[in-house]
Amino acid sequence: MTNSHISRRQFVGLAAMQLAATAGLTAISATAATAEATTTAGPTFVPAVVVGTGYGSSVTALRLGEAGISTLMLEMGQLWNQPGPDGKVFCRMINPDRRSTWFRTRTEAPLGTFLWLDVVNRDIESYAGVLDRVHFAEMSVYVGRGVGGGSLVNGGMAVTPLRSYFEQVLPTVDADEMYNRYYPLANSMLGVSTIPRDYFENSDYYQFARVSRAQAANAGLGTAFVPNVYDFGYMAMEESGQAPKSALNAEVIYGNNYGKRSLDRTYLPAALSTGNVTIQTLHRVRTIAQQPDGTYLLTVEQIDTAGNLLATKEIGCRHLFLGAGSLGTTELLLRARDTGALPALSDEIGNGWGPNGNIMTARANHLWNPTGMLQSSIPTMAIDDWNNPTTPVFAEIAPIPSGIETWVSLYLAITKSPERGTFVYDRATDTMGLRWTREQNQVSVAAAKSLLDRINHANGTIYRYDLFGDTRAFADDFCYHPLGGCVLGKATDGYGRVTGARNLYVTDGSLIPGSIGVNPFVTITALAERNIAQVIRQDIAA
CATH class of the missing domain: 3.50.50.60 (FAD/NAD(P)-binding domain)
Incomplete structure (x- = not known):
């Protein structure tokens, strides 16, 4: 079809x-x-x-x-298709309300602080919102709530895995059939496309990604354009003022009103x-x-x-x-x-x-190398070091569409980790627990650190320590990609x-x-x- x-x-x-x-x-x-x-x-x-x-x-x-x-x-x-008081179905990331979060009285965004100030999250009314953060003892998991599930709240990054790694992960599945028939079918049905190169190179909204690309190149690292389900034709209309803004209006983790x-x-x-x-x-x-x-x-x-x-x-x-x-x-x-x-x-x-090796981290850029006040919420590029024989990493260049200059380069690093957790059922409380420790994420932290250390060294930059609610440079206590069970x-x-x-x-x-x-x-x-x-x-x- x-x-x-x-x-x-x-x-x-x-x-x-x-x-x-x-x-x-x-x-x-x-x-x-x-x-x-x-x-x-x-x-x-x-x-x-x-x-x-x-x-x-x-x-x-x-x-x-x-x-x-x-x-x-x-x-x-x-x-999710009825507008709220502001005339929009979904709320923005930088001004969340009850539509944002599944039965909480305060939002729980992945970036919890800025300059160690509690300026990111908001008190809200408890409501059947679109994003949930499910907490276990030493790991929490983001999931979408609504008709469309996780597709409502993800960044739309539609990536087909490296075939050789797919064959390692699912060795009993016919890879020829998957790569010749079912991956193309899925991409067609989902409406996957890649951002036009001219638009990426010239849009002010992707300065943040171009900065990270140049800094990766200084460290001898390559980047790859990442396909997405966002309509980039619509995004260009957003930027030219011909259509209401969504990706260019700080919308993504609490839903996109248009374009996706x-x-x-x-x-x-x-x-x-x-x-x-x-x-x-x-x-x-x-x-x-x-x-x-x-x-x-x-x-x-x-x-x-x-x-x-x-x-x-x-x-x-x-x-x-x-x-x-x-x-x-x-x-x-x-x-x-x-x-x-x-x-x-x-x-x-x-x-x-497993959490698909998810680690979030950020770097502090020099004042003369800004990432831009305007940032699209839709990621389109990653630092691709997956072929590294010791610490493979696919680090997606993530935006911080705050409307102000932050000088921050943010990454969601996907790493190759052998660590696995186990779900268990407690009959007395009728709840499910997860046997997973923060220590199990250290192999992923080490891989992300190896990549970002090279970029920092090549560019004379350092990590940001103020974004995750404490002094950590690497957020290893949540994931976007829960897999297995x-x-x-x-x-x-x-x-x-x-x-x-x-x-x-x-x-x-x-x-x-x-x-x-x-x-x-x-x-x-x-x-x-x-x-x-x-x-x-x-x-x-x-």
Whole structure:
């Protein structure tokens, strides 16, 4: 399916989203008959349920819908397409309000301070906001909340991993098939493109990236342009004053109002337009169990945007696809196994977790080398030292779109780390914990430091120590790219079928064992395309 085909079809799905939001509905569908839910004396029953609306879930729902399978998607967040008091759906990074954060009374941005001053975060009203930071003992994880999942809050960096590293990480997956068929399909469906070179070289909004590129070159390091799902034609119109600003208006981690091809603009409208898919928002799956006839029974909590519990529902299905992300999917499976609801699930569930080697760090530039008051929020370049035989790093040049000159060069370093964590379920508290220590991140810190030390030495610069709430130069206590927990070929078979439970599938980043070397969402999308094609052929269409 080509991107132009999606554009012609997605109108129906986009219209369904708008109608649901305007009417204040939590159910989004293109037709009244969508999902063919049936209610008997027991729970509502649908042929297929997809938990979550992120990358893997969106792929799965679209392909099921195209195959004529009535499918219900359950999303714990809300549909983001109704404007707030300022006329915008999403708020800016530099002036966050309740739309920013998932049920907190204060925002929790990755940069916590500036010059050690608490000027970044804001007190807010508790609300079903778009960004969540899930805390464990020694690691926290950023995740998106809403229809479109992480695509709503990420920087849109759509990177296909180095083939040789992909083959190390997922050796049982046919790399020829992935790189010749499924990666191109994913990139087409997601609307991936690369910033035009002339625009990058001449825009004031990318001075910050050009400064980092020159400093990397002084250290003998190369850079690479990084593809993105942002519409760079729209960005040029933003800069020329022909369109409302989004990337050029400090919008990204709390959502982009315009310009970004998030999943609610690509896969999800296409899924809805099949007429076989319904999305239920503000519905959180709490438990899953299997019935004597082999079907699944889900206990689902419906909430409102204030967090009030409105109803507890039971939903049954024949085929269950878990796409709630590394954290959500793993928690559901651990709870099911350890409470005895699905006792035959593998002991491998919970294993193989990693933060994709994420380390954030920053350098202080000389006063005569400013990074620019104007900065696009969309990253488009990385320092590529992944072929380094001892400390491979892919360091993305990140913006600080604060509206003032900071002289800061910020990086999200993706490193190659062998360290893995394990999720565990505490039955007494009904919570999931993560066995991971800060010490495990030291190999990643050392790799990032090796790269940035060379740049500092070549340019006579130093690190910034004032950005992460204390005196650290390297933020190693949070990540954007949680991976693993239900590893492909270990907790599942080679196509995401969960071991020990028929017609139960995993379709998200929990399949990838802890690291993929670049931003993972294109890989998650491509892997989901591969897996659902096989599942439909063998398990559903057969």
